[in-house]
Amino acid sequence: MSEADGYFNEAVAADYDTSSAEMFQPEVVGPTVDLLAELAGDGRALELGVGTGRIALPLARRGVPVCGIDMSHAMTSRLRAKPGGEAVDVTIGDFATTRVPGAFALVYLVFNTINNLTTQDAQVECFRNAAAHLAPGGSFVIEVGVPELRLLPPGQTAVPFQIDATRWAFDTYDVATQGLTSHYVTLVDGRPQYRSYPFRYVWPSELDLMARLAGLRLRHRWEGWTRSPFTHESRQHVSVWEKPAS
Known part of the structure; x- marks a missing residue:
C-alpha cells in the first residue's frame, strides 16, 4: 500500500466504481448535482475527497468550474482518465489542511467522506480549511450518515x-x-x-459546533439531496453551512 494513497490504494481504486455502483446511478447523482450546482451559482466549486470524480465530473459538465483535493493518486488517476477529466483541477494532499489558490462559492464533502478523518482535531481542521477557501456568502456542504x-x-x-x-x-x-x-x-x-x-463517526450537533469554530453558520439541514425534512428517524443528512457575507 502506498503511504500517500492511504487506504484508497490501487487495489481499492481498481474496483471502486463497481463496488459503489449504486452511488453512480442517475437517481443518486442527479439530485446531488442539481443542489450543488444551485449552491455554486456562477462561482467555483471545490470537492474535498474528489476520488474518481463521481460528482465532480457531472458537476463540471453543468458548467461549474470544479477543483478537487484528494490524497489518493490511484483514485484521482481514474478521474483524469474519464471523459472530461481534464476539466477538473486536482491537487494531491490531505483535504483537511491542503490549500488551493482562489476563492470558491461552494466547498463540499459527499458520501460520508468527513468520516475518513479519524480524529476530531482533523475534522475541525477540515471545517477551518473549507471556510478559508470560501468567498463571503459561500456554502460548505456535507453528506454523512447519522451514527447507527x-x-x-x-x-x-x-x-x-x-x-x-x-x-x-x-x-x-x-x-x-x-x-x-x-x-x-x-x-x-x-x-x-x-x-x-477506519473512520470516525460524527453527530449533526458536533458538526454544527465545528462550523461555529470555523466562523460558519447552519443554513439548511435535510435528510437527503431532494430536500426532504430531517427528522429523528433520518439515517443521513445533507447539511449546508454558510460563510457570512461580511
Missing part, C-alpha cells in the same frame, strides 16, 4: 449493512472514541478476501 447506535443492543458492537451470496459487510463501533470500522468479506473465485477501513 440505536441498532446496538447492550454488549453488541457490530451492525451488518450488506449480506448477499458473495459479499458480507458490517460496521463495528467504539462509542468511547467515536471510532467506526467498516469490514468487508468478499468471495473472489471462491476464496474470501477481507478488507477493513
Whole structure:
C-alpha cells in the first residue's frame, strides 16, 4: 500500500466504481448535482475527497468550474482518465489542511467522506480549511450518515449493512472514541478476501459546533439531496453551512 494513497490504494481504486455502483446511478447523482450546482451559482466549486470524480465530473459538465483535493493518486488517476477529466483541477494532499489558490462559492464533502478523518482535531481542521477557501456568502456542504447506535443492543458492537451470496459487510463501533470500522468479506473465485477501513463517526450537533469554530453558520439541514425534512428517524443528512457575507 502506498503511504500517500492511504487506504484508497490501487487495489481499492481498481474496483471502486463497481463496488459503489449504486452511488453512480442517475437517481443518486442527479439530485446531488442539481443542489450543488444551485449552491455554486456562477462561482467555483471545490470537492474535498474528489476520488474518481463521481460528482465532480457531472458537476463540471453543468458548467461549474470544479477543483478537487484528494490524497489518493490511484483514485484521482481514474478521474483524469474519464471523459472530461481534464476539466477538473486536482491537487494531491490531505483535504483537511491542503490549500488551493482562489476563492470558491461552494466547498463540499459527499458520501460520508468527513468520516475518513479519524480524529476530531482533523475534522475541525477540515471545517477551518473549507471556510478559508470560501468567498463571503459561500456554502460548505456535507453528506454523512447519522451514527447507527440505536441498532446496538447492550454488549453488541457490530451492525451488518450488506449480506448477499458473495459479499458480507458490517460496521463495528467504539462509542468511547467515536471510532467506526467498516469490514468487508468478499468471495473472489471462491476464496474470501477481507478488507477493513477506519473512520470516525460524527453527530449533526458536533458538526454544527465545528462550523461555529470555523466562523460558519447552519443554513439548511435535510435528510437527503431532494430536500426532504430531517427528522429523528433520518439515517443521513445533507447539511449546508454558510460563510457570512461580511
